[in-house]
Amino acid sequence: MQLRFLERWISLLRLVAIPFVLAAVAVASYPPGAWETWAWITTIVFVIGSLGFFVLARSDLGRRHPVQQSIAAQVFDTVIVVGYVLVFAFEFGLPVQQILYIDLAAASVRFGVTGGLIIAAVSAPILAVFARIRSVHFDEPYSWKLVAFQTFFEVLMALIVGWLVHRLSREGMEAEARAAEAERLHEAERRTVEELRRLSHLRADFVSLVSHEVRTPLAAVIGSARTLEHRWRELSPEQRDRFLALIGDETERLAALVREVTDTSRIDSGTFSYTFGDVDLAALVDDAVAAAEVARESVTIAAKVPAGLPHVEGDPVRLRQVLTNLIDNAVKYSPEGAPVEVRAEAVNGHVTVDVVDRGSGIDPRDQLLIFERFGRVHGTSKPGTGLGLYIARAIAEAHGGTLRVSSRIGAGSTFTLDLPARRTS
Ligand code: ADP
Numbered sequence: 001m002q003l004r005f006l007e008r009w010i011s012l013l014r015l016v017a018i019p020f021v022l023a024a025v026a027v028a029s030y031p032p033g034a035w036e037t038w039a040w041i042t043t044i045v046f047v048i049g050s051l052g053f054f055v056l057a058r059s060d061l062g063r064r065h066p067v068q069q070s071i072a073a074q075v076f077d078t079v080i081v082v083g084y085v086l087v088f089a090f091e092f093g094l095p096v097q098q099i100l101y102i103d104l105a106a107a108s109v110r111f112g113v114t115g116g117l118i119i120a121a122v123s124a125p126i127l128a129v130f131a132r133i134r135s136v137h138f139d140e141p142y143s144w145k146l147v148a149f150q151t152f153f154e155v156l157m158a159l160i161v162g163w164l165v166h167r168l169s170r171e172g173m174e175a176e177a178r179a180a181e182a183e184r185l186h187e188a189e190r191r192t193v194e195e196l197r198r199l200s201h202l203r204a205d206f207v208s209l210v211s212h213e214v215r216t217p218l219a220a221v222i223g224s225a226r227t228l229e230h231r232w233r234e235l236s237p238e239q240r241d242r243f244l245a246l247i248g249d250e251t252e253r254l255a256a257l258v259r260e261v262t263d264t265s266r267i268d269s270g271t272f273s274y275t276f277g278d279v280d281l282a283a284l285v286d287d288a289v290a291a292a293e294v295a296r297e298s299v300t301i302a303a304k305v306p307a308g309l310p311h312v313e314g315d316p317v318r319l320r321q322v323l324t325n326l327i328d329n330a331v332k333y334s335p336e337g338a339p340v341e342v343r344a345e346a347v348n349g350h351v352t353v354d355v356v357d358r359g360s361g362i363d364p365r366d367q368l369l370i371f372e373r374f375g376r377v378h379g380t381s382k383p384g385t386g387l388g389l390y391i392a393r394a395i396a397e398a399h400g401g402t403l404r405v406s407s408r409i410g411a412g413s414t415f416t417l418d419l420p421a422r423r424t425s
Helices: 003-027 035-057 060-064 065-090 096-137 144-231 237-270 281-294 316-332 388-398
Strands: 278-279 301-304 313-315 340-347 350-357 400-409 412-420
Touching: 003 035, 003 060, 003 065, 003 096, 035 065, 065 096, 096 237, 096 350, 144 237, 144 388, 144 400, 237 388, 278 316, 281 301, 281 316, 281 340, 281 350, 313 316, 313 350, 316 340, 316 388, 316 412, 388 400, 388 412
Parallel strands: 301 340
Antiparallel strands: 278 313, 340 350, 350 412, 400 412
16 A cells, blocks of 8 residues: 555544544543643644644655655554543543554554554553553552453454555555556557558568669660660760660669668578678778779768778678768768768777768658668658668678767768777787
């Protein structure tokens, strides 16, 4: 049971009891002596304390310290109950000592069997004093039976109520755990459905993408070949060269597509092979940049590679594939002629290569998607399969490294390949 809510409830019950107590104290006929004074003192303390605990139970302080609040409330209740039991000991017709049961029930609900037994232990001497007051002041025989019986029943009550509270709280906890588990399962199911839906979309996208990516170069190759076949003699040597170059470019594009699809399927089946060795990443970056510049004359690609860049342990062919993919993308997704920079540096036992462009940038929502199979930014007009970065990241991870992006729409993107540097012995 949550102590916070329990205290709110008990504090309300105390307020409800105030009018009843006031009436009982007012109408009692007191014997000579200080009985009436003590009855009123106890009542004033009860009323003030009840109001105080009512406010405390609804305050921030009570919310933050529920256990301390319950202990204080229990001590207060016990003091008040004991006060009334002793003050009203003169009322012979009234079984006033039995209000100790209420205090005991509250303790059992608050603190289980232990709480109940403590109150039973505390009330035993109180009952003894109670019986003594009756016998001394009112000339009655001392009733040890009253002390023994009530203490015995109080112990029983502490055991029964405490056990019930314990069971209830265990069942409550089990129900909460079951509800949390159901919630977790529901969430997992929802995510699986979402993932399946996403995969099915991706597959549909992939089918249309590949058919487009295959059909376009094939149409160009067939068209050029037929033109050369039928109009060979009419064409000038430059025109023939242009058609032959087109056939070369488009078949290369087809070959690249087939390579990407095969690489992806090998990565997925775990058969993508690597031949590891010592790799001079600086030379690899220089080569990749030079090759990219040769392929596209209109683009300036600046390489910033510090001297003495540590080597890495890796597969040079695969790492070159990653760099080529990043540089190709930087060029492809930038406006015509926009500069691209490739920076390498050594940081804390790692070597990083940043490929920086001033292109369109990538929306943060798409920055996870582009590393997935067939993941492409929605609405991209450039040709592509969405497999390049998936393969590149798989290669980086197979080297114990990472591939990440930081990008802002309109400001460009930086793709960072991070690899552990090779230990020099
Ligand atoms: P592809 O280029 O064949 O589509 P990639 O896996 O290489 O496949 O890239 C996935 C997607 O990420 C691209 O379709 C493009 O939308 C986006 N992208 C990749 N690199 C860049 C970049 N430098 N600038 C902007 N968008 C990029």
